[in-house]
Amino acid sequence: MSSTILDQIVAHKRQEVADRKNLVPTALLERSLYFTSQPVSLRKYVQRPDLNGIIAEYKRKSPSKGMLNAYAPVERTTIGYMQAGASALSVLTDTAFFGGKSEDLTTARKFNFCPILRKDFVVEEYQILEAKSIGADAILLIAAILTKEEVERLAQFAHSLQLEVLLEVHNREELERTLTPHVDLVGVNNRNLHDFSVSIDISKELASFIPDEFVKISESGLSEASSIMELRQYGYEGFLMGETFMKQTRPEKACAAFIDELKKLRQGQPV
Numbered sequence: 001m002s003s004t005i006l007d008q009i010v011a012h013k014r015q016e017v018a019d020r021k022n023l024v025p026t027a028l029l030e031r032s033l034y035f036t037s038q039p040v041s042l043r044k045y046v047q048r049p050d051l052n053g054i055i056a057e058y059k060r061k062s063p064s065k066g067m068l069n070a071y072a073p074v075e076r077t078t079i080g081y082m083q084a085g086a087s088a089l090s091v092l093t094d095t096a097f098f099g100g101k102s103e104d105l106t107t108a109r110k111f112n113f114c115p116i117l118r119k120d121f122v123v124e125e126y127q128i129l130e131a132k133s134i135g136a137d138a139i140l141l142i143a144a145i146l147t148k149e150e151v152e153r154l155a156q157f158a159h160s161l162q163l164e165v166l167l168e169v170h171n172r173e174e175l176e177r178t179l180t181p182h183v184d185l186v187g188v189n190n191r192n193l194h195d196f197s198v199s200i201d202i203s204k205e206l207a208s209f210i211p212d213e214f215v216k217i218s219e220s221g222l223s224e225a226s227s228i229m230e231l232r233q234y235g236y237e238g239f240l241m242g243e244t245f246m247k248q249t250r251p252e253k254a255c256a257a258f259i260d261e262l263k264k265l266r267q268g269q270p271v
């Protein structure tokens with residue numbers, strides 16, 4: 001069977017983590033945690049009624065679309081996202097496939113008081129220590145690349161560091177196989193990571209299978225304010241958006257225009 005992009009990302013990630021452990025041993029990373037700040041709750045911020053549930057993502061490139069934006073600075077973009085009224089930030093820290101780096105998140109942390117999701121491909125505790133050490137408030141666990149035992153173990157470890165956990169699923173099998181009370185939010189990825197097709201119907205189909213105690217997030221392929229309104233009817237409170245903003249020269253301006261349109265729709269005004 002030929003390997004998928006996800007297999008390639010995970011294989012590369014395992015090697016990368018092994019190399020980083022040699023460079024910065026776990027004990028050293030643990031010591032750096034003394035200097036981290038109190039985490040901000042992603043769960044609470046996406047539910048804040050004065051905000052709009054948008055988790056605005058900083059991603060330079062992606063396997064599905066190639067280069068999105070090589071020039072937008074992290075400072076200006078993330079500050080602008082939050083000034084636009086986003087509820088939280090997501091920062092892609094993977095270098096090989098997304099052109100990100102840990103320093104992008106550190107920079108975003110330095111300039112913003114809001115929840116920051118470290119968007120990466122977590123397969124080991126070491127990466128969670130790293131997420132904490134660079135200033136993240138939440139981590140992502142992807143059901144497609146983990147067993148239930150791994151999700152439970154990694155989620156509990158994240159909680160021991162006061163980090164929240166977003167579990168990402170793409171179908172009912174992944175949801176039923178990996179859902180555990182140890183996660184805080186469930187994200188439905190509208191993108192099929194095998195063929196990159198995108199459909200918000202995936203979020204609609206899975207909504208009723210996600211128990212109410214988990215905050216529901218719809219992820220990927222969102223580009224219309226009307227889709228956000230529709231997904232709210234299915235119980236979604238958070239909306240992870242990257243490409244729609246990042247493909248514009250000024251992602252923060254695209255985010256502001258999107259949120260303005262969303263606010264008008266929520267107030268029943270013509271857009």
Ligand SMILES: O=C(O)c1ccccc1NCC(=O)[C@H](O)[C@H](O)COP(=O)(O)O
Pocket residue numbers: 005057059062063064065193219220221222240241242243244
């Ligand atoms: O974005 C991709 O092409 C991709 C490919 C393989 C694994 C993950 C991928 N994306 C990570 C994400 O989860 C998205 O960046 C995020 O949900 C935002 O999606 P979008 O608004 O479509 O940029």
